[in-house]
Amino acid sequence: MPELRNCRRCNKVFSYLAGLPICPDCVKEDERIFRDVSAYIRENPGVSLHDVSDKLEISYDKLIKYVKEGRLQVLASDGEFVNFCEKCGAMIKKGKFCKSCEYHISNVLDESKRNLQKKLVEIEKDRNDYRFLAHDAKKR
Ligand SMILES: [Zn+2]
Ligand SMILES: [Zn+2]
Helix, strand or coil, rough: CCCCECCCCCCCCCEEEECCCCCCCHHHHHHHHHHHHHHHHCCCCCCCCHHHHHHHCCCHHHHHHHHHCCCCCCEEECCCCCCEECCCCCHHHHHHHHHHHHHHHHHHHHHHHHHHHHHHHHHHHHHHHHHHHHHHHCCC
């Protein structure tokens, strides 16, 4: 049984069967854009994503979405297929994360290590304080 849903894109109510939660009109629109993009790429082999986005006035994110869906493929300048960062979705050549996420992740790790160290130092300090107090108390 089809259920009624609001289109994710234009908010129109439509009967949803399967696949993307967007209405048939938006699917058609999507197909049209995709056809334009693939035609443009065929006519301009090796065109950059930025150029396509500029010339056809399609958002860069939309192009990335096509690539992620496996409908378009992107090669790096050295002919390698590109990957996507698992965290932010940026295009990368190797590994799981882009440089900035990798940097961020290692920093977060460092940060938690630093915090742990600080905590240990604080505990040490606490102990020292206690001892000092006890010493003081004895004096009295
Ligand atoms: Zn729609
Ligand atoms: Zn990233």
